[in-house]
Amino acid sequence: MEILLPCVYSFIACVGYCFVANVRLRKKMLFFASLGGAIGWGVYLSFGYMENGIVQSFLAIMIVTIYAEILSRIFKAPATVYLVVGIIPLVPGGGIYYTMEQAIRGNTIEFLNTGLRTFGIAGAIALGILFASSGVRMIVNIRNLSKSIKSPNKSVSKKT
Amino acid sequence: MNYYKLLNVITSIGFSLISSGAETYRVEESIERMLSAYDLAEVDVFVIPNCIIITIRLQDNTSITKTKRVKARTINLDKIDLLNDLVRSICIKKPDIATIEKSIENIHQIEKKSPIKQIIGHGLVAFGFTLMFGGTYEDALCAILIGPLIYFVMYGAAKFQVNSIFKTMVASSVTAIIALLFLRIGLGDNLDKIIIGAFMNLVPGVLMTNGIRDIIVGDFVSGQVRLTEAVLIATAMAVGAGIVLSVYMAI
Numbered sequence: 001m002e003i004l005l006p007c008v009y010s011f012i013a014c015v016g017y018c019f020v021a022n023v024r025l026r027k028k029m030l031f032f033a034s035l036g037g038a039i040g041w042g043v044y045l046s047f048g049y050m051e052n053g054i055v056q057s058f059l060a061i062m063i064v065t066i067y068a069e070i071l072s073r074i075f076k077a078p079a080t081v082y083l084v085v086g087i088i089p090l091v092p093g094g095g096i097y098y099t100m101e102q103a104i105r106g107n108t109i110e111f112l113n114t115g116l117r118t119f120g121i122a123g124a125i126a127l128g129i130l131f132a133s134s135g136v137r138m139i140v141n142i143r144n145l146s147k148s149i150k151s152p153n154k155s156v157s158k159k160t
Numbered sequence: 161m162n163y164y165k166l167l168n169v170i171t172s173i174g175f176s177l178i179s180s181g182a183e184t185y186r187v188e189e190s191i192e193r194m195l196s197a198y199d200l201a202e203v204d205v206f207v208i209p210n211c212i213i214i215t216i217r218l219q220d221n222t223s224i225t226k227t228k229r230v231k232a233r234t235i236n237l238d239k240i241d242l243l244n245d246l247v248r249s250i251c252i253k254k255p256d257i258a259t260i261e262k263s264i265e266n267i268h269q270i271e272k273k274s275p276i277k278q279i280i281g282h283g284l285v286a287f288g289f290t291l292m293f294g295g296t297y298e299d300a301l302c303a304i305l306i307g308p309l310i311y312f313v314m315y316g317a318a319k320f321q322v323n324s325i326f327k328t329m330v331a332s333s334v335t336a337i338i339a340l341l342f343l344r345i346g347l348g349d350n351l352d353k354i355i356i357g358a359f360m361n362l363v364p365g366v367l368m369t370n371g372i373r374d375i376i377v378g379d380f381v382s383g384q385v386r387l388t389e390a391v392l393i394a395t396a397m398a399v400g401a402g403i404v405l406s407v408y409m410a411i
Contacts, residue, residue, distance in 0.1 A: 006292050013288025013360070016307075019281025020361070021181075022273055024238045033237075041292065078244055080183060080373070081237045084366050091368065093359045094293055097352060100398035104406040122368070129372045137376075 010041040036086030040064040061128030069136040180236035184382040239271040282307035290357025302348040303357040332400030364390040
C-alpha cells in the first residue's frame with residue numbers, strides 16, 4: 001500500500017503530463033506512456049531500503065528506458081514518447097527546490113550537500129538512459145546482423 | 161520530378177519534427193531516408209536543434225542547398241509519432257509532391273493543441289506530483305489551482321516571444337507567490353510540497369531526455385545545446401522561487 005498509492009498518484013500526474021505534451025489515445029499511447037511513469041516511481045520506491053536516491057533513480061530509469069524501447073518496437077512509435085513521460089516523476093524537481101531553500105536560508109554546507117545530491121540524481125538519470133539505450137541498440141544490431149548472415153539476400157536494416 | 165519543390169516539402173517535414181521536440185538523429189535520419197528514396201546522386205543533412213541544412217546532388221551533377229532556421233520549439237509527442245509514420249510511408253511508397261503536401265497539411269490540422277486540455281493537464285501534473293511527494297489532499301487542492309496559472313504565464317510569455325529562461329523564472333516566482341498566499345489564508349499545510357508539485361510543470365524533462373539521446377548517437381553539439389538549456393532552466397526555476405521566498409522571509 002505504501003508503494004501502490006504513490007504509483008497511482010504518479011500515474012495521474014503522468015496522464016496530466018500526457019495532456020501537456022499532447023499524447024493521444026492513438027496506439028494506446030496515453031495509457032502506456034503514463035504507466036511508464038507509474039512503473040518508474042514504483043521501482044524507485046521498492047528500492048527505498050537503500051536510502052540512496054542516486055542509485056534508486058539509476059535503477060528506475062534503466063527499467064523505464066527498457067520499457068520504452070520495448071513498447072516503441074511493439075507499437076512502432078518513437079521511443080521518446082514513452083521515455084519523456086516516464087522520466088518525469090524521476091526528474092529531481094524536489095531537489096531543485098530544497099537546494100534553493102538551503103541557499104536562501106544561508107546554510108552553505110546543507111546547500112552544497114543538497115545541490116550535489118540533486119546533480120547526482122540528474123547524472124544518474126543521464127547514465128541510466130545511456131546504459132539502457134545503448135544496450136538495447138547493441139542487442140538489436142546483433143540480432144539484425146545474425147539475421148542478415150542467415151538470409152543475405154534480404155537487407156535487414158530497420159531502426160525505430 | 162521538380163527537385164526544388166521536393167526539397168522544400170522534405171525540409172518542412174524536418175522542420176515540423178524538430179519544432180515538436182524530436183531528437184536530432186531522428187530528424188537527420190528521416191530527411192536522409194526520404195530523400196534517398198527519390199533517386200538522387202547524393203544527400204547530405206546537418207541538423208542541430210535550431211537549424212537544418214540540406215544539400216542534394218542531382219543525377220546531372222547540379223547541387224541544391226536549403227537552410228532552415230528553427231526559432232521556437234514546443235513539445236508535441238503525438239505529432240512526432242504521426243510524422244514518423246508519414247516518413248515511413250514516404251520511404252516505401254515514394255508518393256508525388258502534392259500527396260505529401262496534403263498529408264502534412266492534414267497532420268497540422270489534427271495536431272492543433274487545445275487550450276482546455278493544456279489547462280487540465282497542468283492542473284493534473286501539479287495535483288499528482290504534490291500527492292506523490294507526500295503532500296496532503298489540501299496541498300494537492302492548492303497545487304491544482306496553481307497548475308493552470310503556470311500555463312497562462314508560459315502561454316502569455318510565448319506570445320511576446322520571451323526567452324525560455326526568463327519565462328521559467330517568472331512562472332516559478334508566480335508559483336511561489338500564490339503558494340505563499342494560499343498558506344496565508346489557511347489553505348494547505350506544506351509550502352514545499354505545493355511548490356514542488358507545481359514545479360514539475362516547468363522541469364526540463366524533455367530537454368534532458370533528448371539531450372542524452374543525442375549524445376548516445378554521437379550528436380555532441382545538439383546534446384550540449386539541450387543539456388545547457390536544461391541546466392539553465394533548472395537554475396531559473398530555483399532563482400525565480402528563491403527571490404520570492406527570500407523577500408518573504410525578510411519581511
